[in-house]
Amino acid sequence: xxxxxxxxxxxxxxxxxxxxxxxxxxxxxxxxxxxxxxxxxxxxxxxxxxxxxxxxxxxxxxxxxxxxxxxxxxxxxxxxxxxxxxxxxxxxxxxxxxxxxxxxxxxxxxxxxxxxxxxxxxxxxxxxxxxxxxxxxxxxxxxxxxxxxxxxxxxxxxxxxxxxxxxxxxxxxxxxxxxxxxxxxxxxxxxxxxxxxxxxxxxxxxxxxxxxxxxxxxxxxxxxxxxxxxxxxxxxxxxxxxxxxxxxxxxxxxxxxxxxxxxxxxxxxxxxxxxxxxxxxxxxxxxxxxxxxxxxxxxxxxxxxxxxxxxxxxxxxxxxxxxxxxxxxxxxxxxxxxxxxxxxxxxxxxxxxxxxxxxxxxxxxxxxxxxxxxxxxxxxxxxxxxxxxxxxxxxxxxxxxxxxxxxxxxxxxxxxxxxxxxxxxxxxxxxxxxxxxxxxxxxxxxxxxxxxxxxxxxxxxxxxxxxxxxxxxxxxxx
Amino acid sequence: xxxxxxxxxxxxxxxxxxxxxxxxxxxxxxxxxxxxxxxxxxxxxxxxxxxxxxxxxxxxxxxxxxxxxxxxxxxxxxxxxxxxxxxxxxxxxxxxxxxxxxxxxxxxxxxxxxxxxxxxxxxxxxxxxxxxxxxxxxxxxxxxxxxxxxxxxxxxxxxxxxxxxxxxxxxxxxxxxxxxxxxxxxxxxxxxxxxxxxxxxxxxxxxxxxxxxxxxxxxxxxxxxxxxxxxxxxxxxxxxxxxxxxxxxxxxxxxxxxxxxxxxxxxxxxxxxxxxxxxxxxxxxxxxxxxxxxxxxxxxxxxxxxxxxxxxxxxxxxxxxxxxxxxxxxxxxxxxxxxxxxxxxxxxxxxxxxxxxxxxxxxxxxxxxxxxxxxxxxxxxxxxxxxxxxxxxxxxxxxxxxxxxxxxxxxxxxxxxxxxxxxxxxxxxxxxxxxxxxxxxxxxxxxxxxxxxxxxxxxxxxxxxxxxxxxxxxxxxx
Numbered sequence: 001x002x003x004x005x006x007x008x009x010x011x012x013x014x015x016x017x018x019x020x021x022x023x024x025x026x027x028x029x030x031x032x033x034x035x036x037x038x039x040x041x042x043x044x045x046x047x048x049x050x051x052x053x054x055x056x057x058x059x060x061x062x063x064x065x066x067x068x069x070x071x072x073x074x075x076x077x078x079x080x081x082x083x084x085x086x087x088x089x090x091x092x093x094x095x096x097x098x099x100x101x102x103x104x105x106x107x108x109x110x111x112x113x114x115x116x117x118x119x120x121x122x123x124x125x126x127x128x129x130x131x132x133x134x135x136x137x138x139x140x141x142x143x144x145x146x147x148x149x150x151x152x153x154x155x156x157x158x159x160x161x162x163x164x165x166x167x168x169x170x171x172x173x174x175x176x177x178x179x180x181x182x183x184x185x186x187x188x189x190x191x192x193x194x195x196x197x198x199x200x201x202x203x204x205x206x207x208x209x210x211x212x213x214x215x216x217x218x219x220x221x222x223x224x225x226x227x228x229x230x231x232x233x234x235x236x237x238x239x240x241x242x243x244x245x246x247x248x249x250x251x252x253x254x255x256x257x258x259x260x261x262x263x264x265x266x267x268x269x270x271x272x273x274x275x276x277x278x279x280x281x282x283x284x285x286x287x288x289x290x291x292x293x294x295x296x297x298x299x300x301x302x303x304x305x306x307x308x309x310x311x312x313x314x315x316x317x318x319x320x321x322x323x324x325x326x327x328x329x330x331x332x333x334x335x336x337x338x339x340x341x342x343x344x345x346x347x348x349x350x351x352x353x354x355x356x357x358x359x360x361x362x363x364x365x366x367x368x369x370x371x372x373x374x375x376x377x378x379x380x381x382x383x384x385x386x387x388x389x390x391x392x393x394x395x396x397x398x399x400x401x402x403x404x405x406x407x408x409x410x411x412x413x414x415x416x417x418x419x420x421x422x423x424x425x426x427x428x429x430x431x432x433x434x435x436x437x438x439x440x441x442x443x444x445x446x447x448x449x450x451x452x453x454x455x456x457x458x459x460x461x462x463x464x465x466x467x468x469x470x471x472x473x474x475x476x477x478x
Numbered sequence: 479x480x481x482x483x484x485x486x487x488x489x490x491x492x493x494x495x496x497x498x499x500x501x502x503x504x505x506x507x508x509x510x511x512x513x514x515x516x517x518x519x520x521x522x523x524x525x526x527x528x529x530x531x532x533x534x535x536x537x538x539x540x541x542x543x544x545x546x547x548x549x550x551x552x553x554x555x556x557x558x559x560x561x562x563x564x565x566x567x568x569x570x571x572x573x574x575x576x577x578x579x580x581x582x583x584x585x586x587x588x589x590x591x592x593x594x595x596x597x598x599x600x601x602x603x604x605x606x607x608x609x610x611x612x613x614x615x616x617x618x619x620x621x622x623x624x625x626x627x628x629x630x631x632x633x634x635x636x637x638x639x640x641x642x643x644x645x646x647x648x649x650x651x652x653x654x655x656x657x658x659x660x661x662x663x664x665x666x667x668x669x670x671x672x673x674x675x676x677x678x679x680x681x682x683x684x685x686x687x688x689x690x691x692x693x694x695x696x697x698x699x700x701x702x703x704x705x706x707x708x709x710x711x712x713x714x715x716x717x718x719x720x721x722x723x724x725x726x727x728x729x730x731x732x733x734x735x736x737x738x739x740x741x742x743x744x745x746x747x748x749x750x751x752x753x754x755x756x757x758x759x760x761x762x763x764x765x766x767x768x769x770x771x772x773x774x775x776x777x778x779x780x781x782x783x784x785x786x787x788x789x790x791x792x793x794x795x796x797x798x799x800x801x802x803x804x805x806x807x808x809x810x811x812x813x814x815x816x817x818x819x820x821x822x823x824x825x826x827x828x829x830x831x832x833x834x835x836x837x838x839x840x841x842x843x844x845x846x847x848x849x850x851x852x853x854x855x856x857x858x859x860x861x862x863x864x865x866x867x868x869x870x871x872x873x874x875x876x877x878x879x880x881x882x883x884x885x886x887x888x889x890x891x892x893x894x895x896x897x898x899x900x901x902x903x904x905x906x907x908x909x910x911x912x913x914x915x916x917x918x919x920x921x922x923x924x925x926x927x928x929x930x931x932x933x934x935x936x937x938x939x940x941x942x943x944x945x946x947x948x949x950x951x952x953x954x955x956x
Binding site: 019020021022023024078079080081082084085086087089112115116119293296297298299300301302322325326327328329332336338339340342343344345346347348349350352353354391393394395396397398399401402403404405406407408409412413415416417440444447448451452455458459464467469470472473475476477478 | 497498499500501502556557558559560562563564565567590593594597771774775776777778779780800803804805806807810814816817818820821822823824825826827828830831832869871872873874875876877879880881882883884885886887890891893894895918922925926929930933936937942945947948950951953954955956
């Protein structure tokens with residue numbers, strides 16, 4: 001007697017990501033019921049075992065776990081492309097826009113970025129932003145899985161553009177306390193919301209951006225509530241400079257001292273971490289987020305993810321911010337991660353395709369503490385799945401022996417546009433490349449209008465005269 | 479009295495690539511007649527000046543010169559993704575496939591690669607391959623602009639897989655002479671064909687792959703016919719090792735000695751060239767092709783294009799071979815080129831977006847000796863044009879002041895799928911992302927079938943047991 005299923009995917013090139021490799025099953029099938037994967041195996045077996053409400057023929061498609069983007073700042077998508085190719089991108093590129101990123105603009109950015117990522121196969125979005133009203137609702141409305149981190153800092157708002165390069169920036173106790181309260185309220189409201197589809201982390205923005213007492217306070221809160229700490233760590237010479245001036249210590253040693261280095265920490269970037277510091281953080285049980293695209297563009301640096309993994313740490317991928325990445329697409333991050341590290345070590349065997357695919361799926365899930373629920377295709381896990389069209393010209397031909405070329409082509413040739421179908425929690429959100437439940441045209445219009453408002457405000461604000469890219473404008477290079 | 483035009487593009491974000499920058503014209507227009515650009519300017523002016531058979535509303539689109547891919551090996555697309563993540567990719571990855579790449583398979587690869595590149599906005603394809611019957615016909619049939627180089631070498635066919643690492647490989651006089659004759663015949667048949675849309679270069683494959691006499695012979699032929707020499711130069715430690723063992727000289731010094739270093743040379747890769755050697759080649763007037771993706775993947779190296787440009791040389795971009803790039807897409811190459819070099823120099827200001835866009839257009843055209851005909855949008859030039867949809871989510875929003883974000887987003891965020899329309903020689907080849915005159919489904923089917931034949935033959939050939947990726951297969955990583 002066949003069992004009922006909501007969906008039965010059949011005839012896929014199935015990459016379960018179970019085991020130590022990619023867990024390939026030829027002519028594979030996956031059965032889904034009530035938001036969960038209820039069986040995985042050969043199509044012949046599952047076709048007789050289940051009667052599904054919908055059978056999805058996945059011939060010529062790769063069926064993969066949904067991709068995980070562990071670190072984004074979605075509101076910044078509304079000013080995509082205004083802060084790259086310059087030194088001091090934050091102060092000389094982003095800051096004038098930060099002053100004028102009003103609430104509606106930030107929300108438009110979130111909408112834009114969430115749809116962009118979703119269409120490119122990202123099912124879990126680790127977003128990091130000020131918890132403005134309506135922010136989490138975007139993820140709830142679209143139906144993606146979200147791990148939301150409300151930014152906690154003690155930086156007086158709107159001042160970033162005034163930071164002198166090399167001077168200590170001011171920390172304001174009152175701003176910091178308010179920021180912590182907001183984060184606590186946000187966690188109370190949203191952690192576990194949408195049937196568990198939305199969860200929360202605590203987000204001290206950086207060791208340089210809160211007072212010492214506040215950093216300790218946030219750590220106690222997170223420990224008490226069992227939430228992870230999502231934090232930028234050693235993210236640039238700017239941060240290291242601030243830490244040395246404020247505490248006489250580099251970030252990793254400082255974090256060790258205040259008890260931050262443990263398996264509750266999700267450490268983002270490590271741009272400036274030495275090999276020893278990297279190993280120290282990995283040994284502590286903390287995980288790392290690697291943002292290859294953004295750090296490559298804004299710093300010209302390849303963060304120490306290979307060293308972190310060698311020390312036994314888990315690494316997730318993140319697309320960071322679109323002002324200077326300039327896209328939020330895990331296919332892009334997989335490719336850049338694999339090649340950047342080959343270049344860093346001058347060795348083509350470093351980070352082969354399958355390893356970065358693991359970082360984007362099962363290893364990423366483990367890094368953010370969700371390895372039991374998502375990241376691989378296994379009975380009992382949540383049904384976060386994507387289908388990638390292997391008949392896209394740039395992914396053809398499909399060969400399975402003696403060398404199977406699918407994973408290398410997914411990593412080095414796919415762009416994200418080949419994603420046909422995206423399922424989250426057993427619900428199909430994207431089909432034939434279209435987001436089903438959202439009016440994309442309306443989002444486009446809103447994004448353009450809000451972005452224009454921000455740009456107009458920046459143009460009226462004299463602080464924009466200090467932007468590094470103004471010279472490129474004057475010289476006719478933009 | 480308005481003048482007639484075949485096409486009038488209006489309301490574009492027009493990047494002419496004229497002058498030293500990107501030559502932006504807001505609300506720009508381009509008139510095309512008989513395959514040539516006949517006027518360029520503001521939409522208001524051209525709308526009254528011309529009556530066109532078709533007016534194309536380019537609102538929300540970037541209008542750019544067609545992109546130039548100066549170095550491809552299209553037949554290899556038929557085995558996309560079989561030779562990456564390994565050391566000695568040529569011998570341990572590609573070679574077993576090279577033995578079985580029969581004519582129909584090579585042609586299927588050419589079809590696949592030409593369509594892939596065309597859809598991603600490449601209008602000029604610099605292909606390099608054995609001049610099998612039917613190869614040039616692919617470019618003629620599709621309607622793209624092609625610069626074809628028939629490979630000249632003295633390597634006994636099918637032997638590559640037997641090359642011992644570090645041993646001199648054999649050169650066969652008869653093979654070399656036959657190869658030269660084929661190239662001469664090919665040039666006679668195809669140079670200037672299709673109303674000049676197809677031109678030819680001479681292609682001594684590498685200084686290590688022909689005898690000294692043959693290298694001199696080819697140089698004389700090219701000089702007499704006024705054709706460029708398209709050659710792999712210092713392309714890997716393999717080549718340098720061969721040159722030292724055969725002639726006691728590294729490649730650049732050897733080429734200097736035999737009179738190859740002049741403005742007739744298009745030098746590909748320079749992977750192993752020192753700063754001094756790079757400058758020496760640039761000073762000679764030779765141009766360079768930079769294949770960031772393929773060299774990043776197969777060697778983990780960033781070739782010295784920045785040094786080459788600093789020494790006054792011209793650099794074109796190339797996508798090389800899909801066996802190990804794994805895609806042939808100049809948007810991909812622009813992005814990788816910009817970021818790889820920021821990483822190489824640990825400086826985010828190195829190779830800003832506009833410079834790599836110039837390499838993909840006007841500088842690339844100049845590098846291949848076609849700067850007077852293509853590469854920018856100027857009255858009198860050939861009408862090779864592309865429209866890129868700026869309302870694709872990953873390219874939104876479109877901002878024009880105080881910072882215009884279009885060029886950075888084209889370089890860092892576009893994937894090539896945003897290309898809506900492609901025109902070559904005043905003829906529209908791609909519209910709404912579809913190739914008009916080609917049956918794509920038939921190409922897909924042919925590619926898959928021929929690729930399978932090659933893979934099956936490789937599997938039967940014991941030489942495949944030496945492939946590096948077999949271990950990854952056995953370990954479940956592919």
